Amino acid sequence: MTSGDGSVDRSHTRPVTDALKLTDVRRRFGRSIALDGLSLSVRQGEIYGFLGRNGAGKTTTLRILTGVLHADAGTVEVLGQQVRRVPVELKRRIGTVSQEQHFYPWMTGDELGRFVSGFYPKWDQQEFLRLAKLLDVPLGKRSLELSGGTRTKLGLALALSPRPDLLLLDEPTTGLDPVARREFNDLVKVIVKERGCTAFLSSHLVDEVQQVAHRVGIIHAGKMRIEGDVPQLLASVRRIRRGPPPVLAPPAPPPINPTQSAPPPVELGPAPAEGFVPVASAPLDVPFPPPGFELVRGDVYRATPETWASAVFPPGTEIDSLNLEDVFLAFARTDAVATAA
Amino acid sequence: MRRLVLKELKEHGWVLAVLFVLFGLGLAGLLSRDDEDGGRFAALQSFLWTFGPVGALVAGNRLVVREYGGKTQLFLEVLPISRLRVAVTKWLFGLGWVWLSGVTAWAVNLWWQRRNTIVSWEDALHALVPALLWLAACWSLCFVAGLLGRHRLLFWSLLGVSVYALEEVAQLELRATPPFHLVSDVLSAANDWPAAVDVLTCVAIIVVGLVTGLVLAVAGEGSIASALSGRMTSRERILSVTVVLGGFALVATLNRNRDRPAFALESVKPTESPVGPIGVLPGEGVSPEQAQGLVERVAVEVVTLVKALDFPRLAGVYVVSQRGLDPDVILRVPLGEKDGVVYRANLADSRFDELNLRYRILHTIISDHTADRALEEDRHWLLDGLATYWTVRGDSEGRAMLRRRAAASPVSLSVESVHRWSETFEAAGDCFGMAISFTLVDAAIDELGEAAVIELAKQTFRKPHKDLRDFFTERSVEGQLHEKGLDFAQLVSRAEAARRNSGAPTDYRGKYELVSQGGGQQKVRFSLERDGAPVMRWRGLSASTGPWQSGVSDSEPTRVDARSGEAMAPATYTSGERLFLAIEVDDAELKCSARVMQAWTVLP
Numbered sequence: 001m002t003s004g005d006g007s008v009d010r011s012h013t014r015p016v017t018d019a020l021k022l023t024d025v026r027r028r029f030g031r032s033i034a035l036d037g038l039s040l041s042v043r044q045g046e047i048y049g050f051l052g053r054n055g056a057g058k059t060t061t062l063r064i065l066t067g068v069l070h071a072d073a074g075t076v077e078v079l080g081q082q083v084r085r086v087p088v089e090l091k092r093r094i095g096t097v098s099q100e101q102h103f104y105p106w107m108t109g110d111e112l113g114r115f116v117s118g119f120y121p122k123w124d125q126q127e128f129l130r131l132a133k134l135l136d137v138p139l140g141k142r143s144l145e146l147s148g149g150t151r152t153k154l155g156l157a158l159a160l161s162p163r164p165d166l167l168l169l170d171e172p173t174t175g176l177d178p179v180a181r182r183e184f185n186d187l188v189k190v191i192v193k194e195r196g197c198t199a200f201l202s203s204h205l206v207d208e209v210q211q212v213a214h215r216v217g218i219i220h221a222g223k224m225r226i227e228g229d230v231p232q233l234l235a236s237v238r239r240i241r242r243g244p245p246p247v248l249a250p251p252a253p254p255p256i257n258p259t260q261s262a263p264p265p266v267e268l269g270p271a272p273a274e275g276f277v278p279v280a281s282a283p284l285d286v287p288f289p290p291p292g293f294e295l296v297r298g299d300v301y302r303a304t305p306e307t308w309a310s311a312v313f314p315p316g317t318e319i320d321s322l323n324l325e326d327v328f329l330a331f332a333r334t335d336a337v338a339t340a341a
Numbered sequence: 342m343r344r345l346v347l348k349e350l351k352e353h354g355w356v357l358a359v360l361f362v363l364f365g366l367g368l369a370g371l372l373s374r375d376d377e378d379g380g381r382f383a384a385l386q387s388f389l390w391t392f393g394p395v396g397a398l399v400a401g402n403r404l405v406v407r408e409y410g411g412k413t414q415l416f417l418e419v420l421p422i423s424r425l426r427v428a429v430t431k432w433l434f435g436l437g438w439v440w441l442s443g444v445t446a447w448a449v450n451l452w453w454q455r456r457n458t459i460v461s462w463e464d465a466l467h468a469l470v471p472a473l474l475w476l477a478a479c480w481s482l483c484f485v486a487g488l489l490g491r492h493r494l495l496f497w498s499l500l501g502v503s504v505y506a507l508e509e510v511a512q513l514e515l516r517a518t519p520p521f522h523l524v525s526d527v528l529s530a531a532n533d534w535p536a537a538v539d540v541l542t543c544v545a546i547i548v549v550g551l552v553t554g555l556v557l558a559v560a561g562e563g564s565i566a567s568a569l570s571g572r573m574t575s576r577e578r579i580l581s582v583t584v585v586l587g588g589f590a591l592v593a594t595l596n597r598n599r600d601r602p603a604f605a606l607e608s609v610k611p612t613e614s615p616v617g618p619i620g621v622l623p624g625e626g627v628s629p630e631q632a633q634g635l636v637e638r639v640a641v642e643v644v645t646l647v648k649a650l651d652f653p654r655l656a657g658v659y660v661v662s663q664r665g666l667d668p669d670v671i672l673r674v675p676l677g678e679k680d681g682v683v684y685r686a687n688l689a690d691s692r693f694d695e696l697n698l699r700y701r702i703l704h705t706i707i708s709d710h711t712a713d714r715a716l717e718e719d720r721h722w723l724l725d726g727l728a729t730y731w732t733v734r735g736d737s738e739g740r741a742m743l744r745r746r747a748a749a750s751p752v753s754l755s756v757e758s759v760h761r762w763s764e765t766f767e768a769a770g771d772c773f774g775m776a777i778s779f780t781l782v783d784a785a786i787d788e789l790g791e792a793a794v795i796e797l798a799k800q801t802f803r804k805p806h807k808d809l810r811d812f813f814t815e816r817s818v819e820g821q822l823h824e825k826g827l828d829f830a831q832l833v834s835r836a837e838a839a840r841r842n843s844g845a846p847t848d849y850r851g852k853y854e855l856v857s858q859g860g861g862q863q864k865v866r867f868s869l870e871r872d873g874a875p876v877m878r879w880r881g882l883s884a885s886t887g888p889w890q891s892g893v894s895d896s897e898p899t900r901v902d903a904r905s906g907e908a909m910a911p912a913t914y915t916s917g918e919r920l921f922l923a924i925e926v927d928d929a930e931l932k933c934s935a936r937v938m939q940a941w942t943v944l945p
Contacts, residue, residue, distance in 0.1 A: 068418045091421035102416040106352065118344030119420045 017080065019044040019166055019198035020065065025074035027060055027222075034060040036222035037074070042200055042215075047192055049213030050202040053332045057222040058202040059099075062170040065200065066096050079165055092120055095159030097172040101143070101151040109139035109146075109154050113161070120162035128161035135183065149180035156184060160191055167192070167199040173208060185212050206325040216324070218331045225331040226302070230324060235305040237296060237327045239320035240289070240313070288314055300330040345422070345430045353403045357438060360399060361445070364392045368446050372453050380529030381460055382468040385450040389443070389475055389524045396442050397479035400435040405487025428558035432484055432551060439476040447472055460531070468531040471523040474543040478520055481550025488557040491573045495581045502588035520546060603656035604681035614640045616647040617655035624662035626689025635660065635688070639699055646703055646731050649795050650802060652710050656680035658702055662688035667900075669771075669925070669934040671698050673705060682706060694933050696732055696739065697771055703728040711802050720801050720818045721762040726782030727798050729775040740783070746776035746931050748844030751938075754780065754837040756830050767892050770925060770936025777840065784836035788827050797821050848872060851924035851938030853881075855945075856909070861916040863944050868907045869924055869937065875906020879926035880934075883910040885918045893921045919943045 020042035027035040035057045042048040052058045063069040064076060067086030078086055079093055086094070103112055109132060117123035132139050135153040143151060152172055159167060169188070173181040189212060192199050203209050209216055210230060217227035226233060289295065292307040300322070303311070313319070322330070371384035380386065408414045408431070417427055447469050454460050482500075486493040508515050515521045519542035523535050573581070603618075605611075611620030619640045623632040643658055661674070661683065668690035674683040682705045686698055707724055708715045715724045733739030750773035752758070758765045759781065766774035785794050801818055819829040849871050856864045867881035882898035898921060901908045914920060924938040 066419050088421045088423055091419075096419040098415075098419065100415075102412045102414075104348070104352065104413050104416070105411075111351075115344055115348055116420065119422055 017044045018042060018077065019046075019079055020048075020200060021075075021077040022061070022064075022071075023075045023077075025061075025064065025071045025076060027057075027064065027069065027072050033222055035064075035071070038219065038222060038224055039074075040217045040224050040227055042198060044198050045192070045196045046214040047188065047199040047201060047212050049209030049216040050200060050219065051204065051206060051209055051216055051328055051332070052202075052219035053204060056219045056332065058204075058219060059170060060222075061219070062168055062200075062202050065168055066094065067091050092122070092162065093165045094168060095162060095164035095166070096168045097152065097155045097159045097170070099171040099174055101155045103143040103151065103154070105144035106142055108142050109137055112143060112154070112158060113139070116158050117161070123162050125161070127163065128157055131157035131160055131187075135187065149176045152176060153180065153184065156187065160187075163195065163197075165197050167197060169199060169201045169203075171203055172201075173203070173205065181208065188212065206328050210324045218328055220332045226327070232305065233327060234322060234324065235308065237300060237302045237322055237330060238308065239298075239300050239322060239326075241299060241318040241320060242288070242314070242316065288317075296330045297333065298330070300326075342426060342430050345427065346434060349404065349431070349434050356399065356403055360396060361442065364388070364396065364442055364446070367392055368449055372450065380526060380531075381454045381458065381464070382447075382450055382531045383529045384453070385446055385468055385472060386524055386526075386529040388446045388450075389472055389528070392446070393439065393443065393472075393476050393524075394479050394483075397435075397439050397476065397483040400438045400480060401483030401487035401493075404431045404435050404438075405484060406490065406493065409488070409490055424559050425555065428555050432480075432554065435480050435484060436477060439480045440473055443472050443476045444469070464531045467534055468528050471528045471535040471539070471543075474535070474540060474547070475520065475524050478543045478546040478550070481547045481554070484554040485550050485557070488554050491577070492581070495584065498581075498585040499588060502585065502592060505589070506592040519543070602679055604659070604676045604679035604683060605657060606659050606661070606683075609659065611657065611659070612636050612640055614644050616644050616652075618657045619643060620657070620659050621688075622659065622661045624689065625664050627662045631688070632662075635695070638695075639702060642699055642703060642731050642734075643706065645734070646706065650707070650710075650799050652706070655682070655706065657682070658706070659683045660688070660698065660702075661685045664689055668692040669694065669697075669927075671701055673701070682709065692927055692934075694772075697775070697933070699732045700728050700775055703731050707802050710804065712804075715802050718760065718762055721766075722759050722778050722781055723798060723801060723818055725762075725766065725775065725778035726780075726785075727794075729779040730782045730786070733779070740779075742932065743776045743779045744783075744840075744843035746772055746933065746935075747780045747840040748842075749773070749847040749928075749931060749935065750777050750840070751847055752777065754833055754840060756833050759833055763892060768936075768939045770923070770934070770939070772928075772931065772933035772935045777836075780836045780840045780843075781832065784832055784839055785822070785827065788832065788835070789822075789825055793825055797825070847928075847935065847937055849876065849924075849926060849935075849937035853922050853924075853938070853940065855942075858913060862913050863916065864913055865910040865920070865922060866907060867901065867903065867910065867922075867924055869903070869926065870906055876926060877904060877906070879903050879908075879924060881908050881910055882921070882923040882925065883912060883914075884921045885912075885914055886921055888919055890919075897921075898923070914944055916944050 018041045020040070022038055022040050025035050025038045026033075038057065038061060040048075040050075050058055050061065060069065064071055065078060065086065067088075067090070070085035076083055076086075078090055081090060083090065104115075107115065113125070113128050113132075117125065117128075129139075131137075132154070135157055137150055137154045137157060138146070143154070146154065156172070167188070173184055176184065185208060188199055188201070191197065201209065201212060213230065215227070215229050216233060218225045226237070228236065289301055290307075290311040290313065293301045293303045293311070296302050308319075368384060368388055371387045408417075414427070418424070447465070450468075451460060451465050486496045489496050504515065507518075516525050519536075519539040523539040523543055527533060527535060605618075606620060606622055609620040609622045611618035619636055621627075621632040621636050621639075623629055639658060639660070643655070646652075647655065656679075659681065663685045664687060666672070666685065666687040668687050669692070671684055671686045671694075674685055676683060682702060684698060684701060684705075687693055704724060707728065715721070729743065733743055750769055752765055752769040752773060754777055766778070769777060782794060785797075789797075797818065800816070800821060816824070822829050822832065849869060851867070851869045853868075854866050856866050858864055865881070865883050869876040869879045879902075881901045881903060883900075884893045884898035886893060899910065899912050901910050920942050922938075922940045922942065923936055925934045925936050927933075928935045
């Protein structure tokens with residue numbers, strides 16, 4: 001799955017079944033709306049990057065998926081079962097690593113392993129020991145004495161040892177140093193590849209998600225704004241720059257050789273800057289935006305890759321490819337802040 | 342569930358062990374005095390009243406508060422175990438915890454009793470069943486309180502206020518009320534099953550506690566208990582303190598305004614005066630005629646004072662003659678929940694100061710009516726002075742005597758000494774204190790007339806405030822005097838001048854000296870002389886006080902009755918102790934016990 005340069009191999013075979021499927025899920029806390037018709041699907045065997053700003057609804061979604069909360073409306077399917085609240089039987093097939101590890105401070109890693117193992121029939125003690133060794137977690141120390149990063153790694157070892165079908169990761173690497181973050185993410189990638197399980201990674205760290213995830217969903221204000229494979233996402237969302245009006249070239253001098261072909265009637269303005277996609281020449285009166293395009297924010301538009309390929313733009317228009325962070329910003333940044341900036 | 346129980350045992354086992362040791366020591370102490378208390382399970386009964394609730398409180402704190410407050414329940418939330426199962430496990434574990442201590446205490450008590458007496462198993466169960474019910478009820482309440490998180494202290498406070506209100510205001514005898522009755526003497530005697538109503542009440546508390554606790558743990562997807570477990574905001578803290586203090590204030594107000602039953606002396610047929618019954622229990626050495634004479638004198642003063650100040654009818658005024666008391670000792674009898682004024686004094690002794698008794702009765706009537714607000718420093722002089730004045734109101738000889746006493750007083754009057762009236766009165770003693778307070782009121786009457794001074798007293802000695810507005814609109818005594826055209830400093834100055842002109846100051850010279858006994862121990866030697874000659878009959882008073890004490894009560898000092906010019910205090914004091922010292926002499930001319938020396942000292 002991982003190519004030689006460390007990026008994700010996104011050409012893996014994807015089973016058709018969804019490990020997670022949320023349809024029009026709503027959840028409110030008093031007057032505050034946390035999820036406002038969220039829909040998403042996570043396919044079995046993939047790492048799904050769930051991107052969103054703080055307060056976008058990521059943790060609420062995770063808490064619904066871990067069975068801590070239930071949805072007010074909408075349907076939630078976890079590992080093929082439609083549930084109102086994730087039952088205990090299903091929880092046994094789910095491993096969870098949270099942003100903060102609320103372990104019993106007096107328990108050692110070893111004791112935590114023994115305690116947690118009692119709740120999972122499929123607990124693999126050898127695997128726990130292996131993972132703890134691999135992640136360099138000292139099992140003899142009390143969790144109180146462990147650093148934040150080591151506690152998170154211990155959380156991952158605890159979550160993976162029951163060999164779960166679904167791994168829920170709620171901003172697990174927040175606060176970790178780059179090395180620990182890389183170790184954590186590498187292990188997740190390896191485990192997903194080896195075991196064929198599914199990982200749902202909530203984060204607001206775009207680079208991390210881009211490195212790890214096969215597919216990405218961007219949530220904002222409790223709604224899914226866009227979801228898809230990363231390349232597909234980048235092909236769907238681009239910036240359109242409308243350049244200066246085209247300059248009419250002076251009439252060409254009469255050919256010395258009357259047999260020479262005539263020059264084109266219109267020449268496009270300044271040469272496209274590096275990285276810009278040159279646009280085919282088009283009549284001046286083409287509509288903007290072309291049909292099938294949806295304005296995301298500012299000059300960022302969204303359309304299917306096919307629509308992008310076939311669209312005709314006015315002369316002088318330049319198309320800018322975006323990276324995942326730009327896409328995330330386009331969907332998650334509020335207009336008010338953008339205006340102020 | 343097994344894992345959870347093992348976890349709880351590992352987490353709290355050591356606390357359980359420590360508690361067991363402490364409870365064991367406590368039980369041993371209770372068993373050792375078991376024979377004095379009576380009842381075969383008296384030790385168990387005491388254990389249940391004290392250690393039972395403590396054990397439940399500790400269990401609630403460890404099992405519930407710690408889990409939620411430490412947020413470790415968020416760790417449990419993501420594990421495949423339901424919230425209900427966690428809560429039920431904790432409840433059962435806590436129940437096991439308190440029952441284990443209860444059953445152990447019961448078994449030890451049973452073993453202890455069976456060494457000497459026969460206790461049937463049925464009787465033993467008579468004690469065990471209510472004990473277990475009581476402990477389960479305590480635990481259920483602690484479980485709920487634990488789930489209330491940061492509000493548990495408020496819960497306990499309100500419960501405390503409620504219990505206090507039930508006992509004080511509603512006059513409920515708690516030990517006879519379910520569920521408390523369950524651990525009453527019935528349990529101690531262990532010869533019958535507990536009453537059905539006690540059992541049902543206890544079961545109701547257990548069920549309500551359990552259900553409420555489970556609802557709190559599960560409802561709102563556990564968010565209620567989680568939210569409650571956080572720290573209090575400052576607004577919540579202020580609200581909690583206000584609610585608790587407000588509750589106590591309300592109960593205290595209700596209690597104060599409650600009509601308490603009047604005290605009555607069965608052996609005395611009191612005289613029915615227009616303001617209430619007044620009676621004297623003669624006792625040995627006091628003839629019925631003498632008693633009746635005192636009743637009449639007291640009645641005249643009480644009736645006129647009560648009517649003059651518009652006080653409501655009194656519950657009763659009684660004097661009990663008690664031969665064993667010193668003639669200068671006049672003690673108020675505490676009546677508990679009964680209303681009335683009862684004094685004990687040695688009426689039969691020839692040196693008994695009747696004026697002092699009558700002054701005290703009037704003083705008490707006024708201070709009781711104002712709920713002791715008349716004792717506040719700014720008006721205390723008026724209370725003392727008015728009460729004294731009333732005892733000699735129609736008695737010119739009495740007034741002359743008071744003036745002579747005031748003149749003899751070693752304590753003089755100044756604005757500062759009147760503002761620090763309690764200290765001044767204590768330094769002067771009853772005889773001189775009454776006299777100088779009389780001088781002040783006498784001077785005020787000279788300036789304003791009796792009616793104006795009575796009006797001043799009526800305004801000053803009203804019932805406690807009905808609401809807060811009274812507090813802000815209340816006028817001070819000095820302010821009222823000023824409104825009537827009399828400056829307070831001027832009044833004091835005139836009273837002092839009148840005092841000096843009324844006679845000669847006392848010529849007693851009292852002294853004390855500290856006599857080292859070695860090892861930091863010291864004794865106090867008093868001496869008294871007059872005109873250079875030692876005085877033969879007098880008293881030295883001494884009392885050790887805490888640094889917080891500003892005065893001593895009548896019964897507090899130890900006394901030495903001197904028969905020569907010197908006398909050694911009977912008690913030995915240690916270096917660093919703070920002593921109150923005074924010398925009093927029964928003065929034939931002044932006809933009272935005059936305090937001729939008073940001092941406070943810290944032993945070097």
